[in-house]
Amino acid sequence: xxxxxQAWVLHRQWLLRCHRCCQSVGGPVTFQFDIETxxxxxxxxxxxxxxxxRWNIGDNPNGGYLVAAxxxxxxxxxSHPDPISVTAHFLRPGMxxxxxxxxxxxxxxxxxxxxxxxxxSQGGRVRLEVLAAFGDLDRGSGHGHVVTEAMPDIPLPxxxxxxxxxxxxxxxxxxxxxxxxxHPDYATATALKKAExxxxxxxADGREPDTLSAVLFADAFPPPIFGLLGRIGWVPTIELTVHxxxxxxxxxxxxxxxxxxxxxxxxxxxxxxxxxxxxxFARSRQLAMLLPDAEGK
Numbered sequence: 561x562x563x564x565x566q567a568w569v570l571h572r573q574w575l576l577r578c579h580r581c582c583q584s585v586g587g588p589v590t591f592q593f594d595i596e597t598x599x600x601x602x603x604x605x606x607x608x609x610x611x612x613x614r615w616n617i618g619d620n621p622n623g624g625y626l627v628a629a630x631x632x633x634x635x636x637x638x639s640h641p642d643p644i645s646v647t648a649h650f651l652r653p654g655m656x657x658x659x660x661x662x663x664x665x666x667x668x669x670x671x672x673x674x675x676x677x678x679x680x681s682q683g684g685r686v687r688l689e690v691l692a693a694f695g696d697l698d699r700g701s702g703h704g705h706v707v708t709e710a711m712p713d714i715p716l717p718x719x720x721x722x723x724x725x726x727x728x729x730x731x732x733x734x735x736x737x738x739x740x741x742x743h744p745d746y747a748t749a750t751a752l753k754k755a756e757x758x759x760x761x762x763x764a765d766g767r768e769p770d771t772l773s774a775v776l777f778a779d780a781f782p783p784p785i786f787g788l789l790g791r792i793g794w795v796p797t798i799e800l801t802v803h804x805x806x807x808x809x810x811x812x813x814x815x816x817x818x819x820x821x822x823x824x825x826x827x828x829x830x831x832x833x834x835x836x837x838x839x840x841f842a843r844s845r846q847l848a849m850l851l852p853d854a855e856g857k
Contacts, residue, residue: 591767592737593776597625599632599662606663607633611682613656614737618730620653623797624779625734628772630680630690633664635772638674640694642771647801648690655682656733672699697771697807711834714743717760717812721747723782738780739764746787755788755819757781760812768810769835771842777813778802778831778844785819785827785850793852798826800846811836817844825850 596614599607609632615625627648635641654660664678673695680688714720720741724732742759745752761777762769769777783795817831831844 591763592765593628593763593767593773596737597629597632599629599636601636602661605665606661607636609660609662609680611654611656611658611660614733616656616731616733618794619656621656622734622776622779623648623650623654623800624776626650626654626680626688627690627775627779627800627802629660630662630664630678630688631692631772631775633662634676634678634690634692634694637664637666638669638676638694640672640674640696642695642697642804642807643692643775643802644673644695644697644771644804645693645801646690646775646804647692647799648688648775649799650688650797651686653796654680654687658682660687672696697804708840709832711814711838711840712758712816714758714760714814717741717762720744720760723759734780735764737764738762738776740780740782742782749786749790750788753788755784755822757784757787757817758815760814762812769808769813771804771807773813774804774808774833774842774844775800775802777815777833778842779846781815781817781831783819783848784817784829785822788819793850795827795848795850798847798849800844802842802844804842806839806841808833808835808841809837809839813841814838822850 596612599609602608609629611621615622631643661681664676667675667677673693675693678690679686721744723740723742724735738761740759740761746758759781761780814834815831817829819827819829821828826849829846833842835841
């Protein structure tokens, strides 16, 4: 066994011990999202990770989870703490309960922004390519002008519908990791005949939101196209871009996602995330495909 392989085995054993210890004392010290996206160095420019299937939707890991895992090596390389712009291209589905090989390199390091490239491979095939810019969102620019978008009117999380109660058509393993509550008006597919989803999201184990979690939450809601067409198939992402605008306050995160453009089986979805103080903290945009389900609907 080479040193890199031995280090990876020891690192995984430490993560598992840490997770069991957290559970035994009744309060997580290290949270599931951090444990299950962790990456350990495996030679210059290379890292290893183990992707769990607990973030799966059906047979495949959630795309935002994959992006977060791919960004962990970048966070180790750069001095800036916050992803402020992330663009991910999904080349093929990821695999849950499987090891992953990660690469990362810095393209440019500046005073306010570090730009980097990362990739995630499994089974000898690249699954994901990422280009990201990192900054420090606690370091103000001195500009005082603000243009923003108000958070939509939405009932409190306890008055919204838990996503686990909605008809999904696939096994939602991710519900053990993320609590998603959908606005009651949007909980029934096609009820409003609008390609829109509004709801709340947070980590199931109490982890507070941060800038890295924006890439996960931007891909954690039901596809808004279901609100217009119903559950008609699989909606795999081709490309996802997330812009993080500020660090979020603790608590639930509100999300609004709209499909604005559907043509020839491909669609564009825009999303906005607000923190518990109703401050806009992230925006997203993705290109996705609409694939028929097994019944050809």
